Amino acid sequence: MKKIAIVGAGQAGLQLGFELLSHGCEVTLYTDRSSQEVLNGPTGPIAIQFHPRTVIEHELGLDFWFTYDGARIDATVMKLFSPDGEKVLEAGAMLSSPAQAIDLRLKYATWLMEFPRRGGAVVVGPADLALLEQAAATHDAVFVTTGNNTFQELFPRDPERSELDRPYRHLTLFFAKNCVMDPDVDPAIHVNGLNSIVGVGECLFYNFLDRDLTKTWVLLFEGVPGGPLDLLGHGGSVLAQFEQVRNYLKDACPQVHAMIASAELVEHETMQGAITPTVRRAVGRLPSGKVAMALGDALVSYDPMTAQGLNAASRSAHHIAQAILAAPDAVFDAQWIDAVFLDYWKTARHAFHLTRDFVTQLQPHQQLALYAASVIPEIASDVFDNAGEMEKIYAWFSDADATMAYLKEKGFTPEPAGG
Incomplete structure (x- = not known):
């Protein structure tokens, strides 16, 4: 049975923990706040979670609020x-x-209380490098999901994937x-x-x-x-x-x-x-030479305009859970982390890039596509109903030729210039 340590009790950390617990893994969750402190804490962001991310929570029996x-x-x-x-x-x-x-204070506090009921361990206390070293010495793998400043040096900015340098x-x-x-x-x-x-x-x-x-x-x-x-x-x-x-x-x-x-x-x-959209290195190298993997907010930060942060955290947790369960004999070293991240990024990058486009400046063909969505309901459905799977939009929205071919297929013909 794998022994997994997760630092951070947000969407990515809790969901990863619950998925692994449901398959018999031994999971310890480290958080700097108790469930009551989370519930009574300060205002935090409120994010929309789209299908199919909501399906995962339903399958795990964690959708306590779906009837509200x-x-x-x-x-x-x-x-x-x-x-x-x-x-x-x-x-x-x-x-x-x-x-x-859902107010994430309510969601995470409830999940934190549920975690021990499912067989997980919860340790409340400050998170720092010493904690990561301790966890790495007693677990098969350590995953860091908290996006605060404590671990930014451990997971440095990836300049090749982080194209924007300011909010x-x-x-x-x-x-x-x-x-x-x-x-x-x-x-x-x-x-x-x-x-x-x-x-x-x-x-x-x-x-x-x-x-x-x-x-x-x-x-x-x-x-x-x-x-x-x-x-x-x-x-x-x-x-x-x-x-x-x-x-x-x-x-x-x-x-x-x-x-x-x-x-x-x-x-x-x-x-x-203010948020600078950023991708960080997935591998964090501890002073001892052991490694930890970033996911969720520790891995990628989004401007909330396209509501991708929570959905991306859920996607990354699910992807990593599947990778762990698919290879029970894996050694969770830097090579494994890099391979899992690259496989994840093949799809996850589309949401990051589309968010960049909306925050900066949409290209003329993208502006035309949104106009077409205002005219043809099927196009609007393709745009808005795939917010939880942005790769389906990216396939035709990112490239001018692909956009024009898609619009033609849907029966939209732009007016001639000057028309």
Whole structure:
């Protein structure tokens, strides 16, 4: 029986642990917070999890919230506005399988309590290199999933895969009640709203199940640095910052303002930051010469615009679990880690690259594809219903010739230049 150590109790660490436990492995999970500390902790990001990532949790018996109305997301609607607030296009689609959004404090705290019930060991305490050395000496493999600064030197930035060297958005997140995501959509349909204002940034609004098991909305503003949606470093109370951005939208983009005109903020729930999308080396070499493998946030960081971070963490955990179980006699050395990462990256890279494209600047053929999605529902479904498997989009969205061939196949013919 393999003895596995996992450092970090987020999506990647917990899911990997549960998958291995379900196949008889001996797993120790190291975390710096108890389940109660996680549940009562500060505001964190709220991410959408798409099919087929939700299927894995269902199969593991971990989808404790699938019956809660507040957690369900049924559709994605993208609206693009000009700098003066005029709607340029709208594209949307129902999801063939509902997505899910849950307060991660609730999710991870519940999973942490469940972990010992499934036969796993949980050790609460600070995580540092000494802990990794201790774990490496007593386990067959060590996996690090926490993306904090402690282990950034252990897993250095991969310059070949990390093309961006700075954040392209400054992020501010609020929680709110009483939002109206789209007056033209049945309120029983829960919408993931992607609202982009050219040159200004994005307003990402969607419902989630909060830690009190009630329906709440995420209001995430991704501001171009220095622009009117950039609240980073502005100071002031949570309410003052929210009123600042709401007042801006009232004049600059009334249609987006209408979605949050009656919003009531959840007190003290806010988060700010900026993310440079980064890929790190998967192999971490400890002073003793032993190795650890990065996954989840320790391996790749995403801008949340395309909602890929949580889905990528789930994908990496599942991929590594399968690799461990497929080779029971494997030696988990640097060669094994590199091989597993390269196999994982063959597919995972597509989500990273598409997120880069959306955060920086879509190419003309990609802009045309989104316009086509606003005209032909089948194209919109192909875009939004594959958010959990971005490789299916990348196959035709990344290359101009492939895009044009795909659009032609779907019956879309662009107007001639000047037409």
